[in-house]
Amino acid sequence: MDSQPQLTHVDAAGSARMVDVSAKEISVRSATAAGHVRTTPEVLALLSQGGLPKGDALGVARLAGIMAAKRTPDLVPLCHPIAIHGVAVEVTPADDRVEISATVRTADRTGVEMEALTCVAVAGLALIDMIKAVDPGASIENVRVLRKEGGKTGLWSRER
Amino acid sequence: MDSQPQLTHVDAAGSARMVDVSAKEISVRSATAAGHVRTTPEVLALLSQGGLPKGDALGVARLAGIMAAKRTPDLVPLCHPIAIHGVAVEVTPADDRVEISATVRTADRTGVEMEALTCVAVAGLALIDMIKAVDPGASIENVRVLRKEGGKTGLWSRER
Amino acid sequence: MDSQPQLTHVDAAGSARMVDVSAKEISVRSATAAGHVRTTPEVLALLSQGGLPKGDALGVARLAGIMAAKRTPDLVPLCHPIAIHGVAVEVTPADDRVEISATVRTADRTGVEMEALTCVAVAGLALIDMIKAVDPGASIENVRVLRKEGGKTGLWSRER
Amino acid sequence: MDSQPQLTHVDAAGSARMVDVSAKEISVRSATAAGHVRTTPEVLALLSQGGLPKGDALGVARLAGIMAAKRTPDLVPLCHPIAIHGVAVEVTPADDRVEISATVRTADRTGVEMEALTCVAVAGLALIDMIKAVDPGASIENVRVLRKEGGKTGLWSRER
Amino acid sequence: MDSQPQLTHVDAAGSARMVDVSAKEISVRSATAAGHVRTTPEVLALLSQGGLPKGDALGVARLAGIMAAKRTPDLVPLCHPIAIHGVAVEVTPADDRVEISATVRTADRTGVEMEALTCVAVAGLALIDMIKAVDPGASIENVRVLRKEGGKTGLWSRER
Amino acid sequence: MDSQPQLTHVDAAGSARMVDVSAKEISVRSATAAGHVRTTPEVLALLSQGGLPKGDALGVARLAGIMAAKRTPDLVPLCHPIAIHGVAVEVTPADDRVEISATVRTADRTGVEMEALTCVAVAGLALIDMIKAVDPGASIENVRVLRKEGGKTGLWSRER
Known part of the structure; x- marks a missing residue:
């Protein structure tokens, strides 16, 4: 039943693997988290x-x-090394929070949503490190992909 | 007014610095996130x-x-390199989520809450990488310190 | 006499260098160690x-x-950074040993035998770390390339 | 039966962990592989x-x-970060082989046999990279600890 | 003649080694470059x-x-891994140049002049990267130790 | 006024970003520093x-x-990760100095002048580390790009 959903990074025996993408096309891809x-x-x-x-x-x-976006394959064990071609991050103080968003772009064989998520999560960690002496209870919240584009699956956009 | 709260990692001019901890005592410290x-x-x-x-x-x-806990000073720019002496992580599927918790221990000059937070955040990123083909909308939530112990400030525990 | 065998990574004076591969074709390559x-x-x-x-x-x-396969160029000084596109590792307990084998694939300008060898060697190191409290005398044996494919030299297969 | 041999890096449920060594004494330790x-x-x-x-x-x-000895905790997942205080490596051409040996010293809370083994294994990988154009069939053999000293367990020496 | 000056990082045969410092005292040390x-x-x-x-x-x-100061032992092959305890960097535009200075502090077994020099050199590289589109001819100049303190040799200060 | 010179790595608000190069052509590029x-x-x-x-x-x-040339994107925050395809370094003792020069080549989307500069600067740091016990006052001087080639801007050569 290959129509059944599967965890792509473990094989039938449950062993971790890095999925082969050498046959995938190089195309421009982007992801926002x-x-x-x-x-x-x-x-x-x-x-x-x-x-x-x-x-x-x-x-x-x-x-x-x-910097963390560039190191995603060092951090996320089964992530492919990817030539990141552009990163923009916004860190914006708001009412009761600091908003963080990141867009990563590449021209490569796999998507960059993990790079965008890593960028947001580590920006959050660095921010907490800056403020923890004043607020030891700060938390990172709601880190998720908003939108990804490119590749075989094309555009995916989060429904709010 | 040195009693006023301050961002410890920026000096009076707003420049980033790594705060000097060479005069702090080596003591056993732990943090749970x-x-x-x-x-x-x-x-x-x-x-x-x-x-x-x-x-x-x-x-x-x-x-x-x-592994990410060990690389915290590579990821969080102003974090001190610390000799981590023990890490335990739990990753537990629950109702509508996978719970992650981590306890890091050291005998060193500064606390390990950033190491514990980094451990939880990166375990979350790795998990999302494993499941994103099935659920592209998964999110990391509520990453925060629960408790830290040791050093001059002693026990801090989150009120929930 | 350019038909004489040479160490490719040292020049005539014996100085180390990273050989220029920018003119080599991108092709699908694989190696098993x-x-x-x-x-x-x-x-x-x-x-x-x-x-x-x-x-x-x-x-x-x-x-x-x-993870080590991805870090090969950080470990092996004259290795080119390569975009690894797939890694499969098997770690199988047998009679008096644990067998380890790894296949690495890429679509890039140089072969991936160093990546496959690094994968096997570091899997072996990690395994020894797990078991050394019980068997401090465990050893890593016979780490070698079994087969490589792709590129100008085409298929090379080890004679047993 | 706590006298039964155990894999120290997995808990009762089989989950990986980094064992807590914060209570161990700092002592001079060395290992030769x-x-x-x-x-x-x-x-x-x-x-x-x-x-x-x-x-x-x-x-x-x-x-x-x-250099690899210094990066052991980055490569071997459950290894503690250790302040390595000295490394000596010998790489000696012999009859049908190149002999490699390494001694690592530290004054820290855990032993350095993984650092010594990593040093030998990666020196072997680098050597194979240098010679693989001439001998694609070279292999790494018999990487093992010869002797370790210091800490609670004291001297351990391999019986030949 | 052990009173003769020697390159400390190569042995009598000219082989590189990481000098053993495990017997040196832990003391507060600082260096400014x-x-x-x-x-x-x-x-x-x-x-x-x-x-x-x-x-x-x-x-x-x-x-x-x-960040580079923390990674000195990854960059400088024979440098000991050191627990850096404080870093302050100044980057100051002046007449025809941008001045860079850095002070690194530690409580450890060896000096931190390489960490201070690495901090200045990499700050310079990062600055050149920022400005190279406008001035492709910018250069890094006069990176040197100004002063070091602590350890057996005590205070060393550059004569201008 | 887009003809006005600009710092390419900061946006209009002064925020750091990694410039998007995904639309640039892959071409052979080289740089000498x-x-x-x-x-x-x-x-x-x-x-x-x-x-x-x-x-x-x-x-x-x-x-x-x-090795540092390969790690340039880890060190220089806004540098793109690049597949380096060749590096040659010369380290030559002269009158009152040791000359260092490096040529880096790639077939990629951006230039490699930062890689060549990083190669020279870190070779200089490593050399100082080797000699600092004999000459604690050694300095790194005049690290600059001599020539770059390839890409849209073509040949740039330093006027002496």
Whole structure:
């Protein structure tokens, strides 16, 4: 029954494997992921001064996300190494949270949703590291793919 | 006013720095973090067969978490390199989610909450990578510190 | 005399270099390597219970091998970075040993035999780490290429 | 029966874990491992000229081994990160083989036999990479611990 | 004549080794290094707006330096892995250059001058990457240790 | 005014990003960079014996440079991961210095000048590490691109 849903990274015996993609086409692919860090008003005030982001604080989170996207295959065991061709990250203080979103683009043989998710998750970790002395209870929330494009499956977009 | 809360990783000018901890005492410290991956009943059924976890699937997430904990200072820019002395991770399928929790222990000069959070977040990423062909909408939720112990500040425990 | 055999990674003066492959064709290539870990009956019994592999034990070795294959250019100084497109590893307890074999596939400009060998060697190291408390004398044996395919040289197969 | 031999890196349920060593004493520890690469007379002649090692060839293997020893916790999933304090590697052409041996020293909480084994195995991989154009059938053989010293268990020495 | 100066990282036969420091005392050590990137007035104007550093540009260089300091033993083959305990980097636009200085602190068995030099050199590389589209001729200059303190040799300070 | 010079790695708001190159052509590209380490006659004598380089000393610097070139995207935050296809490094003792030059080649979507610069800078760091016990004041000087070729911009060559 190959129409039955399957975990693609384990074989019939349950053994992990890296799925062979050498026969897949090179095409332009992109993925957007998002999430947020929930924190206190006190932290949100520290992150902004007169409405402007303060110094390196948000920049550190952005950069951590970009660098982590490049290291996705080192972190996610069965992920293929991919030549990432572009990453944009936004880290935006909002009401009771800091919103994080990332778009990753490539021209390669597999999708980049894991790279986009890794970018968001690690930007969140870096942000928590910056603020944990003031808010030890901050949390990373709702890290998920919003949209992916390209490849055989084409456009997938999250229904809200 | 040094009693005012501050972002410890940026100096007065907003520049990032790695705070000097060379004068802090070596003491046994531990931190526990948790989170979960929200997914579909279909995936949860695939992860268990007859109530037993299937082959490597959950093991891959556990191992990804342990290895990521060791690489925390490579991922989180201002984190100190720490000699991690023990990591235990649990990845447990539940109702509408897979619960992840991790406890990290060390005998060193700073706490290990970032290591525990990184362990949970990356175990979550690895799990999503395993299941994304079946559930492209899975999300990582509520990654936060539950409890930390040791060092000058002693025990901190999350009120829930 | 360019028909004389040469060490390709050192120049005439004996200096190490990474050979230029930018003019080579992209083609599908694969390599299979194998080896084994020699250990005691006691360990082999612990690795299997009622004939079934025990929990994560063999899975850890498999995963370590897959992850190491991706890191080959970080480990082997003059190896080209290669976009690995598929890895399958088998770790199988046998009579007085645990057999390990790995097949790596790519569509790139150079062969993947170093990736396959690295996969087998590191799976062996990870396995020894798991069993060394019970058998401190375990050894890695006979790690070699069995077969490679693709590229200008085409099929090479080991004579037994 | 806790006197029964156990795989230390998996718990009762078979889940992988990094064993907690935070309560172990810091002491000076060392481990020596060895192995060899079996190859052809043609390669052995190329590696030596007038009895002297040729340029960087053996040096590359030595350096690859030293660098890999430092990266052991990145490669071997359940290995503790250890502050390596000294590494000496010998790579010596002999009759039908190149002998490799490595001694690693530390003052830390766990032994360094995995670091010594990793050093030998990766030096062997680097050597094979250097010679594979001339001898595609070279193999890594007999990588094992010869001797370890320090810590609670004290001296262990391999019986030949 | 052991009073004769020697290259400490090669033995009598010229083979590379990582010198054993396991018998050295743990003490607080620090090192300061500096250097600069020479570039055009056009770039210097772009890096500052109204006298203020522009967005992430200088922050990226600072962060690259801090992260590279942590990875020194991965980059410099015979360097010991060291638990870095603090890093401060300054990246300051001046007349015809951007000045870079870094101070690294640790409580460990060997000095941290390589970590400070690596921090400055990689901050310089990251800065050149940011500006190379405008000034392809920018150069890294005069990267050297200014001062080191701690350990058996005590204070060393550069004579100008 | 898109004719105005711009820092390509920061957007209009000053936020760091990895520029999208997925639409750029794959073409053969190369870059040559150079620099030197200034040191004392005493060190230069130690590096050569009877006019010949001594053992591994210069080889370690060469190899460190090659390996660092492969790790450029790990070090330089906004650099694209690139499939490096060839690296040649020369490390040559001269009058009052050790000259270092490196040529990197690829067939990919962006240039390799950062890889060539990283190769030279890290070879310099490794060399300083080898000689610092004899000359603690050695410095890295004049690390810059000499020439780059390929891609849309074609040949760029440094005017002396």
